[in-house]
Amino acid sequence: MSLKHSLLVLLAEQSSTGYELSQKYKEAIGFFWKASHQQIYKQLKELTADGWVTFEEQSQQGKPDKKKYQVTDSGFQELQRWLSSEIKPAKANDALLVMLYGGKHVEHQVLLQEIERHKGLHEKNLKKLEAIQGLYLSLSKAQQKEYRLPYLTLKRGLSSEKAWLQWAEEVIEELSDAAQ
Structure with a gap:
């Protein structure tokens, strides 16, 4: 795009x-x-x-x-x-994933701090998206119909943030266990 x-x-x-x-x-x-x-x-x-x-x-x-x-x-x-054209799937350039991939070269605490920092950013973004969802859900059915396609993109964002936060919890648990 x-x-x-x-x-x-x-x-x-x-x-x-x-x-x-x-x-x-x-x-x-x-x-x-x-x-x-x-x-x-x-x-x-x-x-x-x-x-x-x-x-x-x-x-x-x-x-x-x-x-x-x-x-x-x-x-x-x-x-x-x-x-009307075909769109290629997006690939993420995510420096955090590169950092985690190469994380064996630093203390786990360094990785944990960075994951926690990112977790806070994703939680903040999730709250913004949930607030927008609340506005959408407060609309009349006719207004919701008018905004249904943007709402579907919002739902994707909500799903993505929730999945990221679930993944972050798994990473935090794994790194915390490995540090012991």
Whole structure:
């Protein structure tokens, strides 16, 4: 997947300024695809050059004009083409797994500390996802139907975080036993 396509997904839902798009990205897609503010703006320039998005300039008092981006017909066709294509399974580049794999070269306590630190991060992320799930479940049935596909991505995130935390407990138990 390219960042361009993830931006097309968001812009197909609602036209946005670069700043608004960056915020939406963090709140929605940012849970499973990372992009910096700078990357988003760079991609918006490329999407415009490709003819997949266009923008309207909006004047602001005492500030530079802002650009409100929207998907063009050719951009929507590209989005449909991409959404209909085969996607390769993702492979994780996980430095923590490399650290654990080579962990025989350090004290187990070093590994335990790092696993515990990551565990805290995953617990925090799980709470965020559970809060979003609570918002979704509080919607009417009609509203839930409108957001059912994003909810399915949320469920994947919830499942992933829970599985990671279960795995971390196994690692902690194993490393604690091995240290004795």
